[in-house]
Amino acid sequence: MPSTPPEAVAARCRIEIDRLSKEFLANGRDVVAVDNASFRINDGEFVALLGPSGCGKSTILNMVATLIAPSGGSIRVDGEVVAYGNPIRHVGYVFQKDTLFPWRTVEDNIGYSLELAGVAAAERRKRVAEAIHQAGLDGFARFYPAALSGGMRQRVSLMRTLIANPEILLMDEPFGALDTHTKLDMHSVLLGLWERQRQTVLFVTHDLGEALTLADRIILMSARPGRVKADFKVDFPRPRDAVALRETRQYAELFSRVWHSLGEEFAKSRSQ
Amino acid sequence: MRRLSTLLWQIAIGLGALAVWEWGWALEKHVPWLVPDLLDPYFVSKPSAIFQQFLSMSCLVGRDGNWTFGVEGAFAKCMGRSENNLWIATYFTLKNTLWGFATGVSSGFVLGLLLGRSDRLSEIFYPYITAFNSIPRIALAPIIILAFGIGDASKVVTAWLVVVFLVFFNTFEGARSVDRDHINASRLLGASEWQVTRTVIVPSTMAWLFASLSPAISFSLIGVIVGEFIGAEHGIGRMIIEAEARGEAAGMMVAVFVLMIAGVILSALVRRLQAYLLRWRPSQQLAG
Numbered sequence: 001m002p003s004t005p006p007e008a009v010a011a012r013c014r015i016e017i018d019r020l021s022k023e024f025l026a027n028g029r030d031v032v033a034v035d036n037a038s039f040r041i042n043d044g045e046f047v048a049l050l051g052p053s054g055c056g057k058s059t060i061l062n063m064v065a066t067l068i069a070p071s072g073g074s075i076r077v078d079g080e081v082v083a084y085g086n087p088i089r090h091v092g093y094v095f096q097k098d099t100l101f102p103w104r105t106v107e108d109n110i111g112y113s114l115e116l117a118g119v120a121a122a123e124r125r126k127r128v129a130e131a132i133h134q135a136g137l138d139g140f141a142r143f144y145p146a147a148l149s150g151g152m153r154q155r156v157s158l159m160r161t162l163i164a165n166p167e168i169l170l171m172d173e174p175f176g177a178l179d180t181h182t183k184l185d186m187h188s189v190l191l192g193l194w195e196r197q198r199q200t201v202l203f204v205t206h207d208l209g210e211a212l213t214l215a216d217r218i219i220l221m222s223a224r225p226g227r228v229k230a231d232f233k234v235d236f237p238r239p240r241d242a243v244a245l246r247e248t249r250q251y252a253e254l255f256s257r258v259w260h261s262l263g264e265e266f267a268k269s270r271s272q
Numbered sequence: 273m274r275r276l277s278t279l280l281w282q283i284a285i286g287l288g289a290l291a292v293w294e295w296g297w298a299l300e301k302h303v304p305w306l307v308p309d310l311l312d313p314y315f316v317s318k319p320s321a322i323f324q325q326f327l328s329m330s331c332l333v334g335r336d337g338n339w340t341f342g343v344e345g346a347f348a349k350c351m352g353r354s355e356n357n358l359w360i361a362t363y364f365t366l367k368n369t370l371w372g373f374a375t376g377v378s379s380g381f382v383l384g385l386l387l388g389r390s391d392r393l394s395e396i397f398y399p400y401i402t403a404f405n406s407i408p409r410i411a412l413a414p415i416i417i418l419a420f421g422i423g424d425a426s427k428v429v430t431a432w433l434v435v436v437f438l439v440f441f442n443t444f445e446g447a448r449s450v451d452r453d454h455i456n457a458s459r460l461l462g463a464s465e466w467q468v469t470r471t472v473i474v475p476s477t478m479a480w481l482f483a484s485l486s487p488a489i490s491f492s493l494i495g496v497i498v499g500e501f502i503g504a505e506h507g508i509g510r511m512i513i514e515a516e517a518r519g520e521a522a523g524m525m526v527a528v529f530v531l532m533i534a535g536v537i538l539s540a541l542v543r544r545l546q547a548y549l550l551r552w553r554p555s556q557q558l559a560g
Contacts, residue, residue, distance in 0.1 A: 067456055087460050099457040103475045103552045112471070113461040146554040164462065 011042040013079075014168055014200040015064065020073035022059050033059045035225035036073070046194065046201040048211035048218045048234075050262065052269040056226025057204045058096075061172050064202065065093050077168065092166030092199075096173040098153050100145040106156050107132065107141040113164040131159040134193065151182035155189060162193060171203045175210065187213050187242035195239050208258055212251060213242050220261055223269035232258055294319050317521035322529070325522035329358045356506050356514070362530055364506035365496055368424055369538070372431020373492040379432070380439025381481050387440075388447025389473060405441075409434045413498050422503040431495030435488045439481065446480025447473065479553070482546050489538045497531070 022034040034056040041047050049057045062068040064075055069084035077088055100109050108115075111128040119127075132141055135155040145153055154174060161169070175183045191214065194201065205211050211218045215234050222229040234254065236245060245251055293316065300307040310316065317325075327333040331340055331350035340346040351357055387394040387401075413430050420426035450473050458472045500509025508527045515523030 065460060067460075087462070089462065091460075093457075093460040095453060095457060097453055099451075099453045101454060101457075101472070101475070103479070105552075112458075116462050116464075116467050116471070144552040146552060160461065 011044075013040050014043050014045075014077065015041040015202060016076040016079075017060070017064070018074050018076070020060065020063065020075060021071050022056065022063065022068065023071045032225035034063075035227050037221075037226060037228050038073075039219055039228055039231070041200055041202060043200055044198045046214060046216045047203065048215035049202060049204045049221065050208060050211045050218050050258075051206065051221030051226065051229075052223050052262075052266045053206055054224050054269060055221040055265065056224060057206075057221050058172050059226070061170050061202060061204045065091070065170050088168075090165075090167045092161040092164060092169045094157055094161050094169070094171040094174040096176050098145070098150075098157070098177075100153055100156055100160070102145050104144075105141065106137060106143050106145070106148070109145065109156055110159045110163055112160055117164075127163060131163045135159045135189065149182075150178055151186060154178065154186060158190065158193070162197075165197070167199055169199045169201045169203075171201065173204050173206070176205070176207075183207075183210070184242055190214065191240055191242060208255060208262060209246065212236075212254060212258070213240065213245055218258060220258065221265070223265045229265065230258075230261055290319050313521065314519075315521055317525050321522045322525045325520075326358075326526045326529070329523065329526055331357060331359075356510060358511070358526070358530065361506055361508045361511045361527075362534065364424070364504075365493075365500065365508045365531075366534060366538075368427040368496045368499075368507070369431060369489070369493045369534075371424075371428045372435055372495055373489050375428065376432045376435025376492060377439050377481070377485065377488055380436040381443050381477075383436070384440045384443025384481075385447050385474070385477055388444040388477070389469075394444075401440075405437055409437070409495070410498050413495075413502055417499065417503045422505060427496045427499040427504065427507070430499040431492040434491045434495035438488055438491055439484050442480050442484035443477055446477040449480075450476045479550060482549050485542045485546055486539055489542045490535060493531070493535060493538065 017040070018038050020034055020037045021032070023030055023032050025031070037056075037060060039047075049060065051057045059068060063070050064077070064082065066082055066084055066087050075082045077091065080088075082088060101112070104112065107128050110131050111124050114124045114127060129141075132138060135158065137152065137155060137159075140148065140152065145156065148156070154177075158174070175186045178186060187210065194214075201215075203211070203214060212234055218232040218234060219228055220230040220232065221227065232254070236248070236250060293311070296307055296311045297313055297318075300311070313321070324333075328335075331347050334340045334343070334346050334350050338346075340350055351359065354360075387397060409430075412433060416429050416433070417426045420429055454472050454476065455468055458468045463471060496507070497509040497512075500507035501513055504510040508531055512524050512527045515521075515527065
């Protein structure tokens, strides 16, 4: 397993992906979206899954989330093989698309999972108020999603997932639809929240800057069929400043190293 | 400015139409080619006569031509003279309309939800639903009167029949178009199948149901009136039929105007309800 750094052997492995593959039919043609991908993620690690669009990175994430059935290979979370359609309790998922319930207010969206779990109303209100404050959404508790900006909606989404205190967080390009400034803002919000809990994160993105800002490790995927191409360690000190980090020399060096490798895949995906 | 001018135009057109209705027939003697036969007061009466008729039918004015209010017991005496006076007729028609609406909306919603969420059920029932939907519902009204008698039940059933399909088809579409990602999000946040149904499928389908409430209330009123035409003890529909039998155009027109006012009030109420229930929709929101 070349992707596992030697010092992490002792750490608890949370997600283990073994020779995972996914094929599907598109326009009568058999398409290999993911081909024999293997990697492991240890407890508390923030891992970015980086690659050009269509490389199957979201497919891997959705297979871990049990939203898609794999064609081959296996996924283990905390040693247990995950089964399609059976979401795991302590795994949270943040979508790229806005999936807030439009008929629920901000507070009712955030408190949704607590409501499902039967948490008492008083306790729920307390935790929701805290989450609203953490996400910088004070004063918007009674708003409906339609009245919020894209960035605010994504913060509500994030808190809706985080309020259940998931130990593992799966994120599918959650800031992909946001403009650059809002995105940087969201990086700060996410880093701040993550520093408190240090969840194990698998974060799908095609934005190298985003991956470098947030992650401890970048798993680089090749263009379709998606394979694991390289595994970069991102050892910038924490806590990180999402804006200041981008001006450091280490950032620039690592950026150009990964960029070179990523660039080849972008070129390939264009010619497909 | 524009709103004022719109209002002025509206008033002018309304007054113009009333004037033609009131005095148009008088011109018939002089310029017969200009005045259509439809203006004959024998068919459509006249606004002044209709207003007089309204006052006496509503017992606001007694048989003696005097106002009933202020005269002890005059209103009650006038009311007691007819079993189907304007007030009682309106009460029965509205009551049955609301019952038809309530039963039609609730059963249409449940059926639409069941079939919309079950491919198996919708597959089995598809030919029956299309077949039933092709029957003009009103054609069944005489059969319903035969089966349920001339009382309230037959009116409610007729209205129900008209409303239930409308609501069913809307709900069915809504239940089929629930956003896949909302269902996934709900599952990943820990919802059981039943919780997904209760917290995602029902509320998203509700949005479609609410959109059908406005036509549903109008349809319900139509169903009740048709039922009353065919056979009833009370109701505005019966009032129209009776006035027709006596050749009283003014009496028919009073009933029609009462229906118009009832229709306007009912749909305004339903629209208020709709706006409240759908307040989370983007169009109902102020920008934040």
